[in-house]
Structures are given as C-alpha cells and as structure tokens.
Amino acid sequence: MTSTLEQRRTVTGPKTSDAPGGLVTPRLELDVARAVESYDALTQVLPGTGIHYAVKANPHPVLLRALAATGSRFDVASPAETEACLAAGAVATDLVYSNPVKRRSDVAAAAAAGVGLFVVDSPEETRKVAETAPGSAVLCRLVTSGEGSDWPLSRKYGCSTDQGVAVLRDAARLGLEPAGVAFHVGSQQRDPLAWRAPIEASARVFSALRDQGLHPRLLDLGGGFPARHEGAAPALHRYGAAIESFLTRSFGGYRPETLVEPGRGVVGDAGTVVASVVAVLQRGDVRWVYLDCGVFTGLVETLEEAIRYRLSTPGATGRTGPCVLAGPTCDSADVMYQHTPVHLPLALAEGDELRLESAGAYTTCYSTVGFNGFDPLPTVLV
C-alpha cells in the first residue's frame, strides 16, 4: 500500500493559481504543532482520560506521526485508517475501532493488525466481531439526541440502555470481553451538559451488568469538542469539569476508565483553508462572492450551513456588507452560505485572498476526487 502522502500527490497533481506569492489556492494550511497543543489541552482538562484522535477528521500522515509521538491514541473506522495509524507509529492496542457497523473483512483485517477493541451496537454486529475477531473487547454504543451540536446526528447508530445490557451480556456469552459503553454527543457540541444524560445512561448499563456478575471497565465519552467556528462555545475546561462532575455523580465509587475521540477538537483550530476570490457579482439586490474553493473541494460541512467558519480577508478591509458565498464548480449546489449571508468587506474583489479559519477538520478528507475538474484540496504544512 502506498503512503497517504503519495496517494494524495497522485490524486491532486499540479495546479494553476491566481494567488499572490506563488502559493496555490485553494489550500489547507495545517499547523501540526497547533494540533498537538490542542491535544495537550485536552489531556489537561480530562486528566486520566485516554485521548484517541479521530483519524477521520484529518488523516494527514505528518499530523498522525506528531500525535503518536506525543502519546495520542487513535480512533479508527476502517482498515485504511488502522494502517495509517500503525504507519505513524501507533501501536494496535492503542486503537479503538469505533465504527459500530463494519464489513466482516474489515473486522478481520483490524484483528489481524492487532486491534482488540471494537464498538458494536447490535446483536448482529456483536456476533460478527465474535466470529471474526474472537476474544476481543467490545464497547456498546448508546443512542443520544445530538441536541446542542452543529453537525447533525441521525439515528444511524446506538441502542437503548436495555439493549446495551443485552448486547454486552451476549458479548460475554460469545467469548468477547464486555468492556463497557460508548456514545457520541454530536460534532461541534456547544453544550457541556450534553454529556450528562448519556453518562447517566452508561452508569445504568454498568450497574445492570455488575448485577449480572460482569465487570465493565471502560467508558468511551465520544467526541464533540468544539473548534472556534462562528458563535460562542464554552471554554474547554468547562467541558472537562462538567464531564468530571457527571462521572462522579453517576458512577460514584465505580468510576470506569474513560476515553474520548476528539477529531475537530484536536485539528479543527490547526487549519486554515486559504481561497482566492474568483469574482464578486451583484445579482439583483444580492452580492455573490465566488471562491476557488467550495462544497466539492472540501467545504462539505457548509451543507445546510451547519458549520459556519470564521472568515478573514487580509487584503481587503473597510466597511462590510452581506453576501452569498459560492464555490467554483458549475454545480448549482456548490453554494456555502446563502440563507444566512456572510459579511465581507465591500472592497473585496477578484484575486483577493479569503481565509476560512479553524478549518483543519473535515475539509481535505471531504474533498471530491476532482468533481468538474477541480482538484481536491491540497495540504500545505505551516
């Protein structure tokens, strides 16, 4: 298997650019040291909790190496992510395979690579893991509301507490270790209280399992830690304090080991998407700003305007006005912000740079392979 970096080069190829200074736009400027700082900050506010970086947010190999070197563990969901972590220096026992619904061959590949901890959320998937990765430890994912988060949760994953107890009891019968419970409160979660209900629910599952003679030990608190997008979010230590108090209140003397799976919370603030203005057009009463970066070149999280990046325009200042922000492809769906316009300088013009801040997560990895002939978003390490 070629390395991720080689793969990326293969995919993106050379590009032309209108940007000043010879640097191509669009690009993601990724500050790996900043991501490591965010990782360190999480270890500070969540002492004793294992930090498993969610590789899906940004799988850049230099980032993975830096995080592995600083002691990070990893959250993976596919064989390719497993391989990327091992190639970056992680050990397989530091991985949690958190995809609750998996191809059988993918479970087998993970087990062969030494992964020993899998998330499940159904009897069927538990049986699949028991048959394909016998003797592994499993966490059962509980369903949550996702309320308070910017990126929507569906009912795609998770079961009730009663089902969770049954799944983990089954797991024990099938020779798996019923290690504990997992949940996820939704990405870019702005409310630390969102952890309360699922921690209480998890404690009920743990208690029921203990009553049945089992020994759950591990609670996966998921991700959801915010990046600095538009709109306020509490300080990180508020999340740590809230989670700590919920754990104490719900588990008392039976406090389990804990882990979290931050993706955006580690790499979000470490990246900036740098785009160039292709055109500024007045359409009736509406000013449209067209960028060389859009929904199909990395800005998928703007769908339904869910994630609102902070914007800056270093070369254009002065009075601002509302405008719609659109991407470069000829697809009508390639519009980032329309229902709630953004405010940008009235002086903004073709060729100016526009920076989308805190865009290190879910951008390069969400790029299409090159829809409409527009290359995937490349990464430049800064």
Add this chain to the structure above:
Amino acid sequence: MTSTLEQRRTVTGPKTSDAPGGLVTPRLELDVARAVESYDALTQVLPGTGIHYAVKANPHPVLLRALAATGSRFDVASPAETEACLAAGAVATDLVYSNPVKRRSDVAAAAAAGVGLFVVDSPEETRKVAETAPGSAVLCRLVTSGEGSDWPLSRKYGCSTDQGVAVLRDAARLGLEPAGVAFHVGSQQRDPLAWRAPIEASARVFSALRDQGLHPRLLDLGGGFPARHEGAAPALHRYGAAIESFLTRSFGGYRPETLVEPGRGVVGDAGTVVASVVAVLQRGDVRWVYLDCGVFTGLVETLEEAIRYRLSTPGATGRTGPCVLAGPTCDSADVMYQHTPVHLPLALAEGDELRLESAGAYTTCYSTVGFNGFDPLPTVLV
C-alpha cells in the same frame, strides 16, 4: 494516457471485498455502448441540435473517447475537463466552456487550448473573457426557476433578459462575438414544458439584440434530460417535440442554431452502482440496511433524498418491507434514504448484492478522496 484499470488502481489502491465472484464492491459498472446509445437517441429527438456531453457527469476517459468518436461535442467547465476532452480526440472548437464564473487563469488556459465559446452572465465576467480570451464568442446565461427538476437550482447563475441584452451588447463593444443565450432548466427535469419560458425569454433577448444591429446565432438549451430514476418522466421524444415547438413558436423565421448539454441524459442509464450489504439491523421499529457504498463514496445526489435510484437485489427476493438505507462511514450524515424509506426484500442479509440502477452520472466524480478510509468509487467497464 494510462488504461482505465491502471487509473483506477492509482486512485483507489487495492481493496478487499465481501462480494461474491471476486469483484470488488462498491463499484460503478459503466456500459459505454449504452451511453453512446443515449447520445444517439438525443441526436434523433433533437435533429440539427449540437449535443455537447457535460463532462462533469462522468469524465471517464474511455467514455469520452467513445463519445468523441461518435461525433459528440463537449461541455466543459475547467482546464482539466478541457484537457480530458482534447485527449479523448475532441477538437477545441467543439467545446463550450459553460461555467459562467471562471478563474482568470482558467479562461486563459482554455483560450490557449483553442476554446472559443464561453458562457458568461455578468458584465464582470464578460470583461474577464474579453481581456483573457479576446475575440471569443460568448453566450449569456439567463436565470430560470428550476421548477420540475429533482436536483435543485440555486440563484447561483444567470441574469434577467434585460441584463442579458446589456451583457451581450457590452460583449460586442469589447470585441467579443455576442453569439447568443444559454440557460439550464435543472438536472433530472421531469417536465418538458420547463423549456418554454426560457426559450421565450431567449427569443426576446435575440430580438432586442437584432434591433440593435447585432446578429446572435446560437441558443444553448442546457441539460436536464432525465435518467430512469424512481418516478415517471416523459419519453425522450416528448422533450424533443416540446423544445421544437417552443423554438418555432418563439423564434419563427429567426430560428437560431441550437445546442444542448446533457450529462445525466447521456451517461445516467449507462451505469449501475453495485454495493454489498454490510449489515441489516432492526433499530426499534425501523429496519436499517447498511451498504459498503454511501454519501461519501459517490452517492452525493441522495442528499435531501433529491435523486432516488431504482434498487434491485438479484440475490434476495420475496416479500419486501420499508427500510432506511445507510452508508459505511461512521459519519451520521452518511444516510441515503430515511425520510422516505426504500422497500427491499425482508430476506435481504449481510453479503447480499444491492444494485443502484441508472447511476452512471454524478457518482464516481462525486466520491470523496477516501473519507474515513473508504476508497473512492471505482469504475469497471462492462
């Protein structure tokens, strides 16, 4: 140019598979001969109209070569698409560069490659083309409602008839040829009547320009011709007849040359996405079917359930029931059909094949670069 298979290997790398018969899933099975038949059918129902295949729908090089060999012209929107067409044997003068808002360097690259026909929709973009591709011909894109189409149109492109007249008059002053008008009625347009209003509007622009001593000659009728998705669409000849009658009624003796830009209408029915069932899970009252193909591996058009593919399950038959259809990544947004469930055999089980029919357009090209470690959708020629 490397062969298709090599290209696919380059992009996706090796994969494991749960599919029977040794073929990987997910995959797009692309029948190039079927696409050529659809092209031929369009030439039949639109006699005398130039057919410019919209490369964005599926840029597979073998498809482009086959279409070029059969006489197809092309609709491009970026330097990469231009290059792909020329490499496939098209001549630059058979291309229309239909992206109304373009990077200046991209206009220059197209002009250098010999492209001489550009779509614009604003004074700014007209000036850009005049400065960067002097002497070119331009079409001015008019805004339409998009009503009747499955894939939504925004107000991203197009101007009013008055603005169109002004833009084309300006174009003439700037040394460009004011060649005519373009519009687009929205992709997967189920109502042939959708062409009436924009053809009438175009005729008004042509008439006003003639009154000013100009000689517009070309009308770009856009795309929108449907593939066989769920739900009825009129037969293709109904589109041809409707367009013909609107042209006669609106233009009378001043009938212009015409062109269309079909993407889905050429390649949609020529492709089938073949996926495997990863799991079938009962979650409360709802049956969830998880595939190894999803929103991030090509099925972007299922967003908001806009495009509904016809589904078949060759290995599972019998009584059907409703279910939600979800993709393989651990992203909660990776759900194709939930609000309006699909109906699939109750016997459907892990490992079974599920085929999404008429999925040749906007699938491989919409794949992410490999989000969550899941490879882009590969193409297998059949």
